[in-house]
Amino acid sequence: MSDSAATPPLVRKDSHKDYEGAKLGMWLFLFTEILLFGGLFILYSAYRSRYPMEFHEGGQHLNVVIGVANTIILLTSSLTVALSLTAIQKGNRRLCALCLAATIILGLSFLVNKYIEWSGEIRHGLYPNSPVLLRRPHGDQIFFGLYYSMTGLHGLHVIAGIIVLSTMLILVARRKITSTDFNKLENGGLYWHLVDVIWIFLLPLFYLAA
Amino acid sequence: MKRGCSAGIPGDKGVMQMAEAHVHTVPYRTFVRVWLLLLLLTAVLVLTSRLWHQALSVWAMLVLTPIKAGLVLFYFMHLKYEKPYLRALVFLTLGLLTMVIGLLFFDILNR
Numbered sequence: 001m002s003d004s005a006a007t008p009p010l011v012r013k014d015s016h017k018d019y020e021g022a023k024l025g026m027w028l029f030l031f032t033e034i035l036l037f038g039g040l041f042i043l044y045s046a047y048r049s050r051y052p053m054e055f056h057e058g059g060q061h062l063n064v065v066i067g068v069a070n071t072i073i074l075l076t077s078s079l080t081v082a083l084s085l086t087a088i089q090k091g092n093r094r095l096c097a098l099c100l101a102a103t104i105i106l107g108l109s110f111l112v113n114k115y116i117e118w119s120g121e122i123r124h125g126l127y128p129n130s131p132v133l134l135r136r137p138h139g140d141q142i143f144f145g146l147y148y149s150m151t152g153l154h155g156l157h158v159i160a161g162i163i164v165l166s167t168m169l170i171l172v173a174r175r176k177i178t179s180t181d182f183n184k185l186e187n188g189g190l191y192w193h194l195v196d197v198i199w200i201f202l203l204p205l206f207y208l209a210a
Numbered sequence: 211m212k213r214g215c216s217a218g219i220p221g222d223k224g225v226m227q228m229a230e231a232h233v234h235t236v237p238y239r240t241f242v243r244v245w246l247l248l249l250l251l252t253a254v255l256v257l258t259s260r261l262w263h264q265a266l267s268v269w270a271m272l273v274l275t276p277i278k279a280g281l282v283l284f285y286f287m288h289l290k291y292e293k294p295y296l297r298a299l300v301f302l303t304l305g306l307l308t309m310v311i312g313l314l315f316f317d318i319l320n321r
Contacts, residue, residue, distance in 0.1 A: 023296075027296060031299070034304070035303070035307065038310070038311075041307075042310060042314055045314055046314060049315070064256075068256055071252055075245060075248045076245065078245075078282060079241055079242065079245040079286075082236070082241045083241055085236075086235055086236055086237070086238055086241065090235065189286075193282055193287045194287075196282055197283065200278045200279050203255075203275075204271040208255065208256065208267070
């Protein structure tokens, strides 16, 4: 620390870390995410009650196998990110890095599946404002509009989560995240788990309610 | 929050050491068990929606989906080991959302 009168006193980067404050801040951010998706869930509920048959039939056009496969992928990725935290807490940096790498690969697999799924639907002309969809009842158009909005927004969160966890992996490799300083990893993990929780609700709403 | 700043190991340059005060290390096996349970519940949910009567499958979704989300929140997101105020905040947020969805259906059903 410099005590020079000419320059303000330097605060060491690691001199104050509010672990609990950081976690509380992360949860407050997650609340805004919950309410963001909550708004879309409310919209879905309102339109589903208005167009029950169209929503029921719309779900039959979706690929249940890919939907369920993606659920298994995300649940497993939540496990690996949770294991990575325990690993770093126990001082096992190598296992932590392996678990994080596995999570990132699973996240990418989710996106590949989503690409395959959307491509199939778009090939069948099932996308917002498509000529095929415009000829169908209004409820069908709303169903697919909500489907693309909600799974698309979720997909963006998966991409963001992959970027966050890749950063965590680099920090673990550079020993910036250690067995005594792992708050960033814990908060990054919380974000990934929330993405998983949102998908847990999207699966029955779109894929299983047909 | 008062424990957050200075629970450090003596002589460690005043750096907060989180391992000291408030960290609960969850065993690997707990996470693996929760994951297996989540997969089992997903299997039940999918089979119910494919095989059973529609009304039953709707009830299965209404019951099993929040249980699955709860398992992720409580174990993977460590809520089980957090302080009561944080759990209360999460329940408050989720409760608010549930209440709004409930009011929406109340409105729809009584129109």
